Amino acid sequence: MNMLTKMIELTNIRISLPNDKIPSKAKIRDIVAAFFPKEWPSVEPDTLITSYTPKFANPHCTVQRPAPSDDPPIEPLKAFIKFHNPSMADLEAFQHLLPSKQEEAVFCTEFGRTGWGAQAYGLFQTEDGTFGRVDEFLDARTLEPEDVENTEIRADVARGLAAFHAMDLAVEKKEMATFYEALVGGLRKLRGMETLKDLGRKGGVNIDKLVDYDFASQLETILDKLEGMGAKKGWCIHDVQFMNVLVRNDPELGESKTVLIDFEFAMWNYRAFDVGGHFMQKMFKWYDGESKIANCRRYAEEERRHFCEEYVEEWNRRSGNSDTSEKVLLESELGYLLAVGFDIHNMLCVMEGEDDSDPLSLVGLDKLFEEFVCQYGEILAGAQ
Structure with a gap:
């Protein structure tokens, strides 16, 4: 054995x-x-x-x-x-x-x-x-949003994600299409649902525009773009919130400063889903009792570029590919939208299923909506 x-x-x-x-x-x-x-x-x-x-x-x-x-x-x-x-x-x-x-x-x-x-x-x-x-x-603490403003920690997270994505495993690769059929279909079903709007009002946050927004069609456009550019696939974690990244308190010489955990939702997908999702998650603290939105700035462009440089070096070393950091960065901009759409879908499902009108979660949900609309607008502007 x-x-x-x-x-x-x-x-x-x-x-x-x-x-x-x-x-x-x-x-x-x-x-x-x-x-x-x-x-x-x-x-x-x-x-x-x-x-x-x-x-x-x-x-x-x-x-x-x-x-x-x-x-x-x-x-x-x-x-x-x-x-x-x-x-x-x-x-x-x-x-x-x-x-x-x-x-x-x-x-x-x-x-x-x-x-x-x-x-x-x-x-x-x-x-x-x-x-x-x-x-x-592990003698470690959870990653804080400000931590990725540290060059060494940011590089370790990038290389860790690349190592996960590039693994060669004897695990069934479920069809990606099935995942996106469930996601897009779920968003279509939730669109315009009056019970969700009522829950928003109950919690004091107007989410009418969010509920009426056509996320499904937008995500289909994003998926077409990823496929058209030949975006790379790998084993993705799908839950890259910062609670699932640990920072070692006292790493030994040569040991990584960060550790990735929690693979309950790992499956085959565009690597962009995790990379873009990591950039997005810097702005959220989902288990915070005072605010779900982190009190820090967004990932800066130079930080995202550095992340992709570190990522692609590890990815190429493990996969045998010869990708560029620019390609990973372009993919991540689309993956950002996939990750936001996924989180919005899941939060709306919880609201609808549990009659949840928690104001903090609603504010976080509205922030996700803002991120989706802003990022989608930037991508469309760049395509013109």
Whole structure:
């Protein structure tokens, strides 16, 4: 059995989580011990330092055991456990395209070997049916919008994305057309929906123009342009919000400063989707409790050019292509619109499905609309 097969094999663990799904220290120990059977099984649960986070799409916890008193440890002292929740409602239209948990583990395992991702130790299922994965613990913080104004951090994010896009994996490449049929079709269905307008008014934000806007036709134009220019494709993350980029607190010599995480929506697509999406996400902080719009400036043109220069160098090295940074930049301007359209679709789906009129989310949604209209206008002006 090769390492890749071993790493993604589903391990059944003979424990059950309680109804609230919050594991005890003993159960956390047992989960990690399933993948590290030499030292972890004998660890006393009370000596563990654990932290459980129930929020976000998937609950997770960190765990640290004491260092052995005699010899150096032969297994990790720390680990990160991610518990998989059923997919969120805003992705319902794309359920048939999502990677399986085993495929997601392949992405994590292979990307971890590039140096820009966390190592995946193993995939598990408990007796109560809970799926999860044990990963390398990273001493890191989440990327802040201002961080990408740092040349070194920006370069690392660019090279990390290129490394992910260029991976050669034994994972099924779902048809891109199916993804865009779901996206464009969903936007057409949502267009003009009075319930969405009413929710905007309820939250104090007028989104009538947004709801009536013909995103579907505009995206079809963008897709034609990408295909016409021979835009390159690769494995894309699709969720490149800054919460999914970590910055190491104390990287070792030669180690990347940034790490990309969360591949639940990874699939084959235009690389421009992630590159343009990264540029767009600099202006948003989706998990902030005070404002979803970041208090910083947009990605400057010289920063975008630098990003694409770093990206294409890594892409060419891994793919064997001879692309130019100018080509990546042109693709990214169109990918920006794809990423904005995707986020708008998902937010409208959540609003409609959950009767959500949160004012902060509505303001963020309106900002996305502004970005789409502005970027689309610039592209049309450039084409004339």
